[in-house]
Each structure stands twice: as structure tokens, then as C-alpha cells.
Amino acid sequence: MEDQLVQVMIAVLISSLIALRAYRKNSLDVSGAFAGFFVMAVHLSVNYRFGAMLLAFFFTSSKLTKMGEDRKRTLDADFKEGGQRNWIQVLSNGGIASVLVIAFWGLTTSQDTCLDSKQSKIITALVGGLIGHYSCCNGDTWSSELGVLSDEQPRLITTFRPVRRGTNGGITKAGLVAAAAAGSVIGLAFILPGFFTKSCTNDAFLKQLFVIPLSAIAGLAGSLIDSILGATLQFSGFCSVRNKVVSKPGPTVKRISGLSILDNNGVNLVSVFLTSVLTSFICLYIF
Template identity: 75%
Template sequence: MEKTMIQPLIAMFLSSMIAFRAYRKKSLNISGAFCGFFVMSIHLAVNYRFGAMLLVFFFTSSKFTKHGEERKRKIDPDFKEGGQRNWIQVLFNSGVATLLVLVTFKTSGLQDQCLDSKESKLMTLLIGGVIGHYCCCNGDTWSSELGVLSDEQPRLITTFKPVRRGTNGGVTRAGLLAAAAAGVVIGLTFVLLGFFTTKCTTSNMAIKQLIVIPLSAVAGVVGSLIDSLLGATLQFSGFCSVRNKVVGKPGPTVKKISGLSILDNNAVNLVSVFLAAVLTSMACLYIF
């Protein structure tokens, strides 16, 4: 059976198993599981490295989301056991990358390629965009889920003043380190699988692919900072005296902390990943 048939079949089988498991583990609700199935199928069917980056983001983020649930329950007003992401959250965290993956398929089919602008500037931009996308997603999630558990006092990124845990735009050193580590994991996944799935035109270019790892660390941090900056300025944060929690909507019992009610959390994620994808793709075009 041809590769064009085998790879999509494998992709659909793996995606169905993972989506079902995620639903059982309450990482995704029913709509999130269906959306996740289609997104994972597309990634894995086009390129195993794309699929691997998506799965690393999904599994590690789900793990850290569940870490320290009791403490997060007291902080997060919209806390859901296990995370239980719905289709909107899945789409906003993977939609940009999915479009890039589809354009990659239209451009080169199922053929995996190295980052090499001399070989193809378009493919370098597209692959760099997917890397940047998942570095941002992973970096933002790791920094949020682990940073909120830190004993360090968060500081608002725009003023550096101390704020309550759970405030949009609040950053900690632990959170930034987590974002860098999250980016490194994505970069390592891309590079290590590349040894088995692709062959660069020269040995020098093959070695140069290792630059993706530190670049991914930077992309993870930059993506997290962009998310924090948008959260501090265009996303409302206030303290509710009744619920005794930081909330994301104004109200009669809510005292404003920061931000405007322009973007919600999903919109902030979408804008962040888009900007991170653009910046990383341009960096890849310049470096490679």
C-alpha cells in the first residue's frame, strides 16, 4: 500500500485512540475530543514531526494542568477538573498550525524537509511557523500552570507591580524558566525525529538543525511574554470580593486590577500563537 494511504490511516487510528483517552481522562470534553481528532489526524497524516510536536504539547500541558489541582481550584474561578478543554480551546490553540500544515501538504505533499532557505524559502517559513506556534502554546501553558504554583509573587508585566496569583499578565521567574523549558522540549522533538524522517542536502545543514533547540527556547519565552502583555492590556482582570478570587469579567463586586475587556483568554491565545509563528518563521528564514 502506498505511503499516501498508509500514513493517513495510521494518523486516524492514533488520533482516535488519543482523543478517546483524553476524553476518558477529562483532558478534553466531547467537543474537544472530536475537534482534537481532526486536528491530530491532519498533523500526523501530513508529517510525523508536526504530529509529534502537537502531541508533546498536548500530553505535557495536560499533565501540568492536572498538577496541583487543589491549589488551582482555589485560584481559578473557571477551574475544571483535568482541564476539560472544549473545541474552541482546541481550535484556538492549534488552528494556525493546522492551516500551516495544510499549506505544507499542498506545497510538498508528504515529503518531510529540513529547514533550508536555499532549498525552499516557503517551506522554511511554514515549518518555522509550526515550530513557533507550538513553542508558544507549550511555553504559555507551562508558565501558567507551573508559575501559578510558585511561591514567588507575580508581577504585572506592564508595571512590574506585585499582583494576585491568577492575574492576566502576571509573570514570575519560575514561569519564564518553565516557558523556556517548554520551548526546548518542542525543539528537541523536531530535531530528534528529523534524524529518522528527513535528510538534509549537506552535512553542515544537518548539524545546523540543532540551532532549532535554543531558538525554540527563545520562542517559548517570547510567546509567553506576548501572551502576558496582551493579557495585561487587552484582557480584564479584577478581584471579586464575594468569590475571593481573581476573575476575568467586570461586576458590581469586582475591583479592577488591570486590562480592558477587549479579548478573552481564547482570543489572547490565538493572537499570541499567530505572532509567535510569524516571528519564529522569520527567524528560521534568516538563520537557515
């Protein structure tokens, strides 16, 4: 109990400092900072490895969002200085994970565990869902932020015809490679702290290393799912007045692709959910 209290205090301190820093750096607005604090505190309070995955996603995606801002400003109709995110965007990328973390806490009281379905299928599925969740989030962000900076002409994932940069569902080779790399970073963030927080049997320890290629695949798959949803259920059109790709119809907007069913947050939420479910089942098979 005393160790758990110390962990919670450390989690609150770290989450407060990071949320404040993110607000000052314009990575989060006020509502996003409060939501980010809550999500981060929950993750770190329950398991340091969960917190490590969240922090790996947050820091790398924030850094890439600010890369090439001058060019992104000319392409993105919804561009915000510093990539400032609000509470809706924070929960779109961390809400499902928080539910999984709380479920994990309720079943294990924060006791760290190796991925081993022979010991517990439920825990393995929950942790697998978390790995898939952040692999998807990181993969989608890296592919979007780096893909838009690529000189390569994006192609719509459903038809493979060339489209303008910033079109929802547009993919590039650079973006796909970035998505896989982003997923592997999440796998490393999960594996490395485990060397210090949990001792596994030799067989189980070696199996844990499969998390890295699995997370790379999850990052790529999550990005592809996001692109398919973006190309079909999210509207993209070119505004002749703003001279940019926009996500809402209008009198000066010529449709490129998609329907106005989901916005960007909705696409993120659905793609994260589907990737989490798929990764959970794969983890049950592998571990």
C-alpha cells in the first residue's frame, strides 16, 4: 500500500509538470492540459510501462507536429501554432487507453505482469489492447506529420489516384514507413521499463521481445485503417478561396473524397478502437 501511494504521488507530480510544460509550449490548450494531466496520472499511477508508452507517444508526436510548421501552415486549413490540442483530441487519443488501464488496475491492483495468456488471457488482452492503442496513435501521427512534408505525391488509399497534400486518406511511402517506425517506438517503450519492473521466466522473457515487431505492424495497420476511414467517412474538398484542402463542404469547396460522417476525432477514435481489438487478439495468439 505504501509503495502504491508513493507511485501515485510520483505520477501526480510528473503529470503536473508535463501538462504545465505542454500548455506553455502550445502543445495543449487549457482543457487539453487538464485532460492530459488526468490521462497521464492514471497511466503512471497504475503501471510505469503504461506511462512510458503514453509519454513516448506524446513527446514524439508533439515534436513531429512542430516540424516544418511553415509548410504545414500553407497546407492545413485547421493549422494551429504548436499543434495545440484540446480535451476532445486528448481523449480521442487517450480515452480508450484510460479505460483499459483502469480495468487492468481493477484486476491486478497495479501488479506488473509479463504477457502470458497461460497465466491470464484477460490481462494479456488488456495489455495487448494498450500496445495496439498507442501504436496506432503514434503511427497515425508520424505518418501524417512526416507524410505531408514528403515531396512524394500522395495517393488516395481507396483508388490510388493522386490527390492534394492534406487530403484525408492520402498515403505516401514515407508516411507508411514512418507509421511502422512509430509503432516500434511504442514497443520499445513498453519493453525497456519491463527490464526493471518485472522478472519473467526465460521463455516468457524472450517472447516479450515480439512486442516490438508486433507494435510496428500495429502502427502500420492503425495508420492504414485511419486512412481508409478518412477516405470514405470523412469529407475532403478543395476550397478555391482559401486554396487549401478542407474537411467541410461549402459553396466554394469542390469535393475530393469521402462523406461527412466522421470528423478527424471520430476517425481517430474508431481506428484506435479497431487496432486495439485486433492487437488484443493477436497477443492472445502469440503470448
